[in-house]
Amino acid sequence: MSRSLTLAERVAEAGERLTPIERRVAALVLEDSTVLAFGTVAEVAERVDASGPTIVRFATKLGFDGYSALQQEARCSLSEQLKRPTDRIRRRPTGDVWQQARSSAIDGVEAAFDQVVPEDIDRLAEPLAATTGRIWIVASENSAAAQVLAGGLRVLRPGVHHLTGSTAAIAADLADAEAGDVVVAIDFFRYERAVVRTTETLAGLGATVLVITDGAFSPLTAAADVWCAIDVPAIGPFDSALPAVAVVEALVAEVAHRLPSQATERIDRAEALWSTEGIFHDD
Amino acid sequence: MSRSLTLAERVAEAGERLTPIERRVAALVLEDSTVLAFGTVAEVAERVDASGPTIVRFATKLGFDGYSALQQEARCSLSEQLKRPTDRIRRRPTGDVWQQARSSAIDGVEAAFDQVVPEDIDRLAEPLAATTGRIWIVASENSAAAQVLAGGLRVLRPGVHHLTGSTAAIAADLADAEAGDVVVAIDFFRYERAVVRTTETLAGLGATVLVITDGAFSPLTAAADVWCAIDVPAIGPFDSALPAVAVVEALVAEVAHRLPSQATERIDRAEALWSTEGIFHDD
DNA sequence: TGCTTTGTGTAATAGTTGCTTCATGTCTCG
DNA sequence: CGAGACATGAAGCAACTATTACACAAAGCA
Numbered sequence: 247m248s249r250s251l252t253l254a255e256r257v258a259e260a261g262e263r264l265t266p267i268e269r270r271v272a273a274l275v276l277e278d279s280t281v282l283a284f285g286t287v288a289e290v291a292e293r294v295d296a297s298g299p300t301i302v303r304f305a306t307k308l309g310f311d312g313y314s315a316l317q318q319e320a321r322c323s324l325s326e327q328l329k330r331p332t333d334r335i336r337r338r339p340t341g342d343v344w345q346q347a348r349s350s351a352i353d354g355v356e357a358a359f360d361q362v363v364p365e366d367i368d369r370l371a372e373p374l375a376a377t378t379g380r381i382w383i384v385a386s387e388n389s390a391a392a393q394v395l396a397g398g399l400r401v402l403r404p405g406v407h408h409l410t411g412s413t414a415a416i417a418a419d420l421a422d423a424e425a426g427d428v429v430v431a432i433d434f435f436r437y438e439r440a441v442v443r444t445t446e447t448l449a450g451l452g453a454t455v456l457v458i459t460d461g462a463f464s465p466l467t468a469a470a471d472v473w474c475a476i477d478v479p480a481i482g483p484f485d486s487a488l489p490a491v492a493v494v495e496a497l498v499a500e501v502a503h504r505l506p507s508q509a510t511e512r513i514d515r516a517e518a519l520w521s522t523e524g525i526f527h528d529d
Numbered sequence: 530m531s532r533s534l535t536l537a538e539r540v541a542e543a544g545e546r547l548t549p550i551e552r553r554v555a556a557l558v559l560e561d562s563t564v565l566a567f568g569t570v571a572e573v574a575e576r577v578d579a580s581g582p583t584i585v586r587f588a589t590k591l592g593f594d595g596y597s598a599l600q601q602e603a604r605c606s607l608s609e610q611l612k613r614p615t616d617r618i619r620r621r622p623t624g625d626v627w628q629q630a631r632s633s634a635i636d637g638v639e640a641a642f643d644q645v646v647p648e649d650i651d652r653l654a655e656p657l658a659a660t661t662g663r664i665w666i667v668a669s670e671n672s673a674a675a676q677v678l679a680g681g682l683r684v685l686r687p688g689v690h691h692l693t694g695s696t697a698a699i700a701a702d703l704a705d706a707e708a709g710d711v712v713v714a715i716d717f718f719r720y721e722r723a724v725v726r727t728t729e730t731l732a733g734l735g736a737t738v739l740v741i742t743d744g745a746f747s748p749l750t751a752a753a754d755v756w757c758a759i760d761v762p763a764i765g766p767f768d769s770a771l772p773a774v775a776v777v778e779a780l781v782a783e784v785a786h787r788l789p790s791q792a793t794e795r796i797d798r799a800e801a802l803w804s805t806e807g808i809f810h811d812d
Numbered sequence: 813t814g815c816t817t818t819g820t821g822t823a824a825t826a827g828t829t830g831c832t833t834c835a836t837g838t839c840t841c842g
Numbered sequence: 843c844g845a846g847a848c849a850t851g852a853a854g855c856a857a858c859t860a861t862t863a864c865a866c867a868a869a870g871c872a
Contacts, residue, residue: 254758258750265849269746276745280611283567284604287830297851302831313830321567327611328563343786344650347779348642355634355771364627388680390673394770397671401767482782483796484684487677488638491774496630499765503626513766527720527748548819570860580821585861596860 253279253323256308268304270294275320279327282320287313347481351488354479358489359496366474367493367500370430373454373472374497375504379426380405382453384445386438391458391490395430398498401513402505409444425452431470432490434460434478445469458490535606536562539591546590553577554587558603565603570596630764634771637762641772642779649757650776650783653713656737656755657780658787662709663688665736667728669721674741674773678713681781684796685788692727703727708735714753715773717743717761728752741773 251259257272264272271294275282281290287301305316374381381399385392387410396408407422431445442465449455449469457466457473467473476489534542540555547555554577558565564573570581588599657664664682668675670693679691692703714728725748732738732752740749740756750756759772 254745255756257745258747258753258756261748261751267850272745280604280608286828288828298830299832299852300850303850321563324611325563328607343783344647344779347775347782351638351642351775351778352635355638359631359634364625367627388676390677390770390774393671393676394673398767481778482785483793484681484778484781484785486778487673488771488775488778491673492634492771495634495764495767495769495771496627498767499630500626502765502767510766527722527725550820569858571858581860582822582862583820586820 253282253308253320259309260307263307264304267294267296267300268307271296271301271304279320279324282317283324343482350479350481350486354477354486354489355492357479358476358492361476362474362493362496366472367497369472370456370458370474370497371500371504373428373456374399374430374501377426377428377454379424379428379453380407380422382427382429382448383408383432384429384441384448385410385432386441389432389490390487391494392430392432394491395432395494395498398495399501401516402498402502403512427451427453429453429455430458431455431466432458432494433464433466434485434490435464437465442466458493534592536565536591536603542592543590547587550577550579550583551587551590554579554584562603562607565600566607626765633762633764633769637760637769637772638775640762641759641775644759645757645776645779649755650780652755653739653741653757653780654783654787656711656739657682657713657784660709660711660737662707662711662736663690663705665706665710665712665731666691666715667712667724667731668693668715669724672715672773673770674777675713675715677774678715678777678781681778682784685781685785686795703730706731706734706736710734710736712736712738713741714738714749715741715777716747716749717768717773718747720748725749741776 254276257264257276260272271290274290274294281293285293287298290301291298302313305311305313308316310316310319381403383392383396383399383406392408392410396406400406427448429445429448431441433441437459445455445457445466446469455470455472457464457470459466459473459475460478461475464473464475474493476493478485478489480486481488537559540547540559543555554573557573557577564576568576570584573584574581585596588594588596591599593599593602664686666675666679666682666689675691675693679689683689690705710731712728712731714724716724720742728738728740728749729752738753738755740747740753742749742756742758743761744758747756747758757776759776761768761772763769764771
């Protein structure tokens with residue numbers, strides 16, 4: 247490899263071999279790179295409540311000759327960082343794709359928060375928090391927003407069904423639907439027939455229909471009790487899921503805000519279950 | 530006077546009273562402020578071909594107590610210079626749930642695009658575009674980013690496998706894995722054991738491992754050939770998937786950029802299939 | 813020429829520096 | 843319970859630090 251490793255990479259490489267105190271050192275120097283560039287061994291040691299030798303050992307464990315070598319590396323990378331901002335503008339050709347993706351993403355999210363006003367979120371969140379029936383989430387198969395919504399609501403309350411996969415399976419699920427249920431339909435241009443039909447079916451059963459789509463011409467709005475529209479920008483050749491995910495996350499936060507006790511209780515129980523099941527990497 | 534003078538101002542103020550050698554010192558430190566921040570008296574002295582005391586006298590003539598005071602001033606101004614572009618990320622959101630969600634979302638996406646530089650995307654996109662083997666996407670069950678990545682890559686090229694669901698099903702899928710394949714692992718704090726294990730297994734089979742996670746301490750980085758870190762902000766009681774989705778969408782765009790002919794061809798064929806199958810709402 | 817004044821370097825000093833060695837404590841595993 | 847591996851801090855050391863005091867040299871002025 248031509249270029250030398252960055253500090254974060256060296257920390258990652260040392261990985262498991264780092265002791266608890268050394269991890270504190272790593273966390274400190276990754277958060278604030280100036281402490282290494284400017285500080286002495288004694289100063290770093292005091293910041294993490296350790297002794298000098300611990301800092302030196304940390305440096306050698308990262309592959310440096312000693313603290314001095316580590317410090318010089320930190321100073322070099324800091325100098326680089328100072329020079330960067332100017333030539334960051336005129337970058338390599340791939341930077342075009344990158345810059346375009348960056349501005350599309352940020353603009354798209356900002357636009358979404360401009361289009362969907364707090365009143366919209368209120369009207370969407372209210373049925374989701376209040377209903378005692380089931381919640382059906384209808385969207386195209388790989389809708390990231392639907393997944394975020396389903397995952398979030400499932401933690402907050404029971405009875406959340408994410409309709410996905412084959413139409414046959416959807417039909418079977420739908421057998422349980424009844425009036426008083428709430429439907430959240432999420433779909434955008436080239437509206438999928440299955441999403442539209444399922445939403446219409448559930449509307450016909452008397453469910454409250456909430457719709458997140460991309461404009462008044464969407465076939466979903468016809469069946470909607472409450473709907474909101476967000477523009478979908480392109481990132482490269484694809485539609486961006488970002489604005490929809492942003493709105494859905496805000497919606498989930500609002501629903502959680504309306505179900506404070508119930509939500510925290512459920513979260514705690516889920517957390518306890520996950521821990522005993524050993525879901526996570528650290529005990 | 531509220532703020533202390535900058536170095537240039539102090540040099541100007543000292544003005545005529547500076548001796549010839551001291552002027553050389555002034556010229557050097559104004560041209561490259563890092564020599565003061567990082568260097569010792571002896572180093573600065575050598576750079577201008579003078580002796581130590583001359584440097585110290587220069588510092589006192591500028592109004593400092595000694596070289597140490599001058600150096601601290603240089604370090605402070607350098608720190609300021611470093612913080613400026615990024616400190617807007619750290620501002621604490623205030624206000625209601627909606628405003629908090631809004632600023633968390635936008636700040637999180639911006640921060641993600643600051644943390645993951647174009648070089649990172651290059652290194653991640655290259656194997657995804659170049660490999661002739663399979664692509665395995667490993668993430669927790671409801672990772673929106675993984676879904677976006679899988680959905681995007683599946684359109685661009687064949688052999689994309691999104692590992693999700695029960696561990697038994699994963700194990701069955703893994704039977705096909707071999708050296709030359711590419712793994713993309715996406716997971717964040719409270720790293721799921723299944724994700725870590727699956728990634729390690731695939732790494733052991735000789736696959737190239739790309740990792741998107743939240744820092745050098747992630748257990749995923751140990752097995753990674755290439756990794757990038759993004760911070761995960763909270764939206765309400767949940768972690769936000771937004772930054773990860775943003776990065777993944779940019780990554781997909783970059784891969785598409787590298788596979789122009791192959792990608793458009795596949796997209797056209799898929800489009801034709803969807804139409805004949807009547808997937809979409811309008812004929 | 814003498815006598816300051818000014819600019820500079822040399823030498824000495826007290827304090828720090830990073831680093832090594834060694835001893836203490838704290839786990840783990842048989 | 844005890845043996846070993848391990849993480850950590852205390853003490854000490856050689857090298858270096860900034861700073862000071864002093865010596866020397868050149869220039870200005872009488």
